[in-house]
Amino acid sequence: MRPLIPDHLRSLIRSGPEPDETLGRFQALADSGALATVGAQPEALALLAGISPPLFDGLARHPEWWSNPPEFHAGLAGATRARMARIALDDVAGRDPLTITTKRLSDLADEVAEAALSQARTSVSGRFPAATDLPFAVIALGKWGGAELNYASDIDLLFVHGSDGSEEGAEAAGRLAAAFMTSVSAVGPDGFAFRVDADLRPEGSTGPLTRSLDSYGSYYRRWAATWEYQALLKARPAAGDPSVGAGFMDMVGPIVWGENLGADEIRTLRELKSRAEQEADPADIKRSPGGIRDIEFSVQLLQLIHGRHDPGLRRGGTEAAIAALTEGGYIRDEDADSLRDSYVFWRTVEHRLQLANLTQTHLLPGTGPARERLARALGYRPAGGISPTDRLDQDLGRHRASVRGLHEAIFFRPLLEAFASSPGAMTPEMAARRLRALGYDDVDGAARAFDELTHGLSRRSRLMTQLLPLMLDWMAASPNPDLGLEQLRLLVANADSAQLVSHLRDRPAAGQRLCLLLGSSRMVGEYLDRIPEFMPRLADEATLADLPGPELATTALERVKVRQTNDERLGSLRRFVRRRRLRIAAADLLDQVDLLGVQASLTATADAAVEAALWVAAQQAGPTPLAVIAVGRWGGGELGYGSDLDLLFVFAEGEQQADALRLATEAISTLSAPTADGVAYRIDTELMPEGRRGPIARSLDAFANYHEKWGEGWERLALLRARPATGDPAVCAAFEQLIAGIIYRPLPADDAREIRQIKARIEKERIPTGEDPDFHLKLGRGGLNDVEFLVQLMQLRHGHEVESLRTPSTLGALDALRQAAILPASECDLLEEAWTFCSRVRNRLFLQSGRAGDSLPVDLKEGARLARSLGYQSRADLREEHRRLTRRARQVFEKRFFEDV
Numbered sequence: 053m054r055p056l057i058p059d060h061l062r063s064l065i066r067s068g069p070e071p072d073e074t075l076g077r078f079q080a081l082a083d084s085g086a087l088a089t090v091g092a093q094p095e096a097l098a099l100l101a102g103i104s105p106p107l108f109d110g111l112a113r114h115p116e117w118w119s120n121p122p123e124f125h126a127g128l129a130g131a132t133r134a135r136m137a138r139i140a141l142d143d144v145a146g147r148d149p150l151t152i153t154t155k156r157l158s159d160l161a162d163e164v165a166e167a168a169l170s171q172a173r174t175s176v177s178g179r180f181p182a183a184t185d186l187p188f189a190v191i192a193l194g195k196w197g198g199a200e201l202n203y204a205s206d207i208d209l210l211f212v213h214g215s216d217g218s219e220e221g222a223e224a225a226g227r228l229a230a231a232f233m234t235s236v237s238a239v240g241p242d243g244f245a246f247r248v249d250a251d252l253r254p255e256g257s258t259g260p261l262t263r264s265l266d267s268y269g270s271y272y273r274r275w276a277a278t279w280e281y282q283a284l285l286k287a288r289p290a291a292g293d294p295s296v297g298a299g300f301m302d303m304v305g306p307i308v309w310g311e312n313l314g315a316d317e318i319r320t321l322r323e324l325k326s327r328a329e330q331e332a333d334p335a336d337i338k339r340s341p342g343g344i345r346d347i348e349f350s351v352q353l354l355q356l357i358h359g360r361h362d363p364g365l366r367r368g369g370t371e372a373a374i375a376a377l378t379e380g381g382y383i384r385d386e387d388a389d390s391l392r393d394s395y396v397f398w399r400t401v402e403h404r405l406q407l408a409n410l411t412q413t414h415l416l417p418g419t420g421p422a423r424e425r426l427a428r429a430l431g432y433r434p435a436g437g438i439s440p441t442d443r444l445d446q447d448l449g450r451h452r453a454s455v456r457g458l459h460e461a462i463f464f465r466p467l468l469e470a471f472a473s474s475p476g477a478m479t480p481e482m483a484a485r486r487l488r489a490l491g492y493d494d495v496d497g498a499a500r501a502f503d504e505l506t507h508g509l510s511r512r513s514r515l516m517t518q519l520l521p522l523m524l525d526w527m528a529a530s531p532n533p534d535l536g537l538e539q540l541r542l543l544v545a546n547a548d549s550a551q552l553v554s555h556l557r558d559r560p561a562a563g564q565r566l567c568l569l570l571g572s573s574r575m576v577g578e579y580l581d582r583i584p585e586f587m588p589r590l591a592d593e594a595t596l597a598d599l600p601g602p603e604l605a606t607t608a609l610e611r612v613k614v615r616q617t618n619d620e621r622l623g624s625l626r627r628f629v630r631r632r633r634l635r636i637a638a639a640d641l642l643d644q645v646d647l648l649g650v651q652a653s654l655t656a657t658a659d660a661a662v663e664a665a666l667w668v669a670a671q672q673a674g675p676t677p678l679a680v681i682a683v684g685r686w687g688g689g690e691l692g693y694g695s696d697l698d699l700l701f702v703f704a705e706g707e708q709q710a711d712a713l714r715l716a717t718e719a720i721s722t723l724s725a726p727t728a729d730g731v732a733y734r735i736d737t738e739l740m741p742e743g744r745r746g747p748i749a750r751s752l753d754a755f756a757n758y759h760e761k762w763g764e765g766w767e768r769l770a771l772l773r774a775r776p777a778t779g780d781p782a783v784c785a786a787f788e789q790l791i792a793g794i795i796y797r798p799l800p801a802d803d804a805r806e807i808r809q810i811k812a813r814i815e816k817e818r819i820p821t822g823e824d825p826d827f828h829l830k831l832g833r834g835g836l837n838d839v840e841f842l843v844q845l846m847q848l849r850h851g852h853e854v855e856s857l858r859t860p861s862t863l864g865a866l867d868a869l870r871q872a873a874i875l876p877a878s879e880c881d882l883l884e885e886a887w888t889f890c891s892r893v894r895n896r897l898f899l900q901s902g903r904a905g906d907s908l909p910v911d912l913k914e915g916a917r918l919a920r921s922l923g924y925q926s927r928a929d930l931r932e933e934h935r936r937l938t939r940r941a942r943q944v945f946e947k948r949f950f951e952d953v
Contacts, residue, residue: 078101096144103140154201158192162290165207169188188214188292189213194208197287344395347398427440506520516553531920536577593644599635654691662777769841832907834886843862900917
């Protein structure tokens, strides 16, 4: 009676590839009685029958292969096929993952090589006695060397022999190598063991089949192409004399991992890869874009570049190399996972393609039964109305796109050439020499920072070992490299350092900009230390230039409103201000924004913060119809990094005074009270009527009454830059109407004299002792104070007649003076140039030191750093520019400020 195939096996076969042929094949095995003899699980046999008919048929002809495989001396081909069938059974049944399968296939090739070498010695020694004891080794390359062999792979190899210098020894070695190749690839009743490829040897197919160690060493040191170093990445002794194999590895190691890969060699590898892609069939899963070679080339290029300084990367297998690159921080975890998943996918597809006929193919079949067969061999089954072929196509597209994207990001990573050219890991002595050569002042301190950043075996320290030699160069181009390196040390120590440094490695533009910022500004360094999430912005020039505007008010208010406690609201407000100031400073230092853009963004940030602060204060003190009036630089939209907020508070009715005072006091505290997050702003109320002696909030009537009865000329000057910043809309509108009547009326001669006297007193008394008035940006001759006093005097004189002069902006008023021909355009230009220069230098001074400063530094080094930050070649050039611009502005000031109209 014919043996019945169990229903579960029939179902398994029916769901797999070519079910009718497979069922017939399996039934024949059952009919022969061999099914009981083969010791494998029937399920695995059923899968193998559909996936690899040649290996299944081999087991059907030789059922004893499972329990008693033939020895190699009985025939290399049969012994190889028997063992390969057992490997394939565990593979298709899912008992072995890809890594184990390829390792077993590679180990099998090692056994075949050892047996073939023994056979070759026997066959050659009769005619060439020197072959009997000749030191000889087989070096595995490629997938064999990496222990990741396919079922139908060639075995790539080199032959190396010991040499006594005799012709007999060299000829015997050549004969031995040839006999080895014949033995391994000889075709018999069971096919052949492996195809052999020795074309990766020096000079390829035209070169000698085997060489001595000295000959290999001479060739690789003098003539080897870059791709040959790449081929040696997976080299390992596979058979033969262990001492010869070890000698070969000891010889090539320093060559492969030496300083032989620069920018030109990287370009050569990329060109070779590009040509291979152009010649590849689109269906080729190995060579076409997004395929196996994309993964292997990406991994191997990183190994060649970084393995010189990191021995942990010197691994043969692709999966092992990906793991090492991830552990060392050369590839992000998520990218490594994606590469690994795609590598396993593509290699599994490759195996199923090759198992079908045991042929070396990498071409996907087209549509139709062949495509369906592959999909089912890979385990795809109909699901959710989607056919196995469609499901396979979806995964093919997904992995191809993923691999290609990662290949382009890694293989064409902008820093690779820089890494290849950099000195890599440096000893403290090397670091000190490099720091001194790059112009670092405190070499000992910089060397300590360098050592701290690279010391240890953490992921962060390994990443910094890669990056720091490059970052030292970038930082050397900043105004203060010593400050930059110290701030980098603190930033890396305090932030999520591995993630931060990985980000810098993957986005070199961000790293280069970070170095410039850290070496330019103490303020930016302190802010970055608290706001590491800012780092991604540095990679995108468009994002950097996207600065805060008037819409910020809504953002700030929303941020504080979602907080539950007053302390949380205060912290949120301070963090909001800090983040915005950091964005503005970074764009400023990186020349993404001009002075007016900086001032406008700083002003918009202050407006938004004060609006949010007024809401927070109202939650504590209760609501009152109150307006916050911006005065001074804030009122003029001309805030600098070191500016206080000059302000006034006004309210509608006198009976609201107690509530208004309470709310104003709370608002000031909300902005200026110290917290764990610092202060939002320093507040200055000296420009209020009666200064600090007066009440911090006045009613509209009280404000009008004060200016009617007691207001002085200088207070009218202050009101020129007053504008409602936030608060009750009706109070704001009433205030604007009120001050227009106070300011813009004819200027009495007495008021003009008083303003001149105040200006003279300021020049005489307010420049700090020890500061050179010729280089004082604010109070010096031709500085900010000169320009602003002159412009404001002109506004008071002519504003009642020329409406365009009624602006709080200094440059806006200058433009109005130019357009109305009140001052000649040439004089307005000189005043504008001096004011813009002094404002910009003042801002940069604050960024450099982290504190307000009003005069050019006396210290030579500080002055030189400031000059470099502003784009001047030297401190002398900066000072000369200051002299030139302020001298001309002073001439205009003296001519116009004291003239009577």
